Amino acid sequence: MTEFAPVPDFALGPDIPKSGYVVTDLGGDAYFVTQGMINTMFLVTKKGVVLVDASPFLADKLLAAIEEVTPKPVTHLIYSHAHADHIGAAHLLNREGLKIISHEITGEFIKQAKHDDRRPMPTETFSGRRKEMDIDGVRFVLDYTGDWHQAGNLFIHLREQKILAAMDSFAPKSAPFFRLYFSAHVPAYFDAMDQMLEYDFETIVTGHMALPGTPEDVATNREYIRDLRTAASEALRTVDMKQAAAAAKVAENNKQAEIKVWMDAVVARAAELMPSWDKRLGGTDIFLADNLNAVAWSVFID
Ligand SMILES: [Zn+2]
Structure with missing residues (x-):
């Protein structure tokens, strides 16, 4: 058996209770959810919940986590990118009226994955670099700056809340998974660290492990x-x-x-x-x- 060093204390997230997930209040009506290995975030608006991604590793835990915070329905689902480990439980949320938003390239990838009916097609896509949306009074900025992970991958910026979501960019306090998260284009992965640090944010949600991060964590990953x-x-x-x-x-x-x-x-x-x-x-x-x-x-x- 291969021996690995124990996980250092600073890289450990919270203990995961029997429920299988932990919800953390990020402030500004935004919440971080993790099951230890994969994480995401959602934001509660006046009318409902805007959710980023729907991982099969979270699946029903995601709805339980949201119910813990609010009885409001999920009105919007934003796909950060097309990978099934992040959005492969989207079918569990799909219902009449749910808006699913992504870059158009993400929609193309989903269309190509014909064998997989867990990832419903987005109802609304955009092309080019930026889409700004006002969802029930909350400003969302979606940016496509390059293929740093997968073509169509987004930075999702909540200006007022000072939160940035950059799924599969890095994991705070941990080395990048495998080949830099299987980056589609490694030079773009390097650029992405600089691009992230140009946003005004205090908290970053990156899709893996149990911890949200800070700008300092981005800088540390860049240095690494x-x-x-x-x-x-x-x-x-x-x-x-x-x-x-x-x-x-x-x-x-x-x-x-x-x-x-x-x-x-x-x-x-x-x-x-x-x-x-x-x-x-x-x-x-x-x-x-x-x-x-x-x-x-x-x-x-x-
Ligand atoms: Zn991915």
């Missing part, structure tokens, strides 16, 4: 991924493909194996070059190689 890039760049400069292949005894005509062992060697070297982060982020031992693989390939080909 910049360290990944520095280490990967240095390893790419110093690890030689032919030498790596010879060291791994790869047959000379096996070009696929050659490039595989080379990148593995680049990642291993970059991991040695990385400064220690385990006092600042949880999970670095779990995802370091995946993170570095994504960054190294991006430095090499983007």
Whole structure:
């Protein structure tokens, strides 16, 4: 069995009770919901509830969490992006009159996922960079600034509440999952950290784990991924493909194996070059190689 470091205290969220979820009041009638591994937010307006995403990991817990706060119905559902782990329980909320809002690209992805009827089509989409909406007296700004996670992914900004939702951007106090959250375009992922810090917010909801974050957490993630890039760049400069292949005894005509062992060697070297982060982020031992693989390939080909 692979041994991992215990989760550091600073990265642990609240204990999850028997109900399976925790609701946290973010102020301004906004609430954060988590079941430990996945999270989202909703906002209560005069008339109803505006919900961001509907994860199958939360599913019925989401409705219980909302009922804990208000008897009002969910009137609006905003899809942050098309991935099923975030919106694959939307069918549970779907009813006559529910407005589902997303970028048009997200609608296209859902249309393509014909096998999946858990993600109803959005009722309202927008193209381009920005949509501003007034929902029952609350201002929502939806921004599409680049494919930092998946084409069509949104920043959802609540100006007055000083809340930003950026699902699958990072997790406060933890290293990025896998290959930088399977970012569709790694340079855009780097840009996204700068873009997030341009918003006026105090709280950020990022879709995974049990904690909401702050601008400082965004800056910390940015510093971490910049360290990944520095280490990967240095390893790419110093690890030689032919030498790596010879060291791994790869047959000379096996070009696929050659490039595989080379990148593995680049990642291993970059991991040695990385400064220690385990006092600042949880999970670095779990995802370091995946993170570095994504960054190294991006430095090499983007
Ligand atoms: Zn996603």
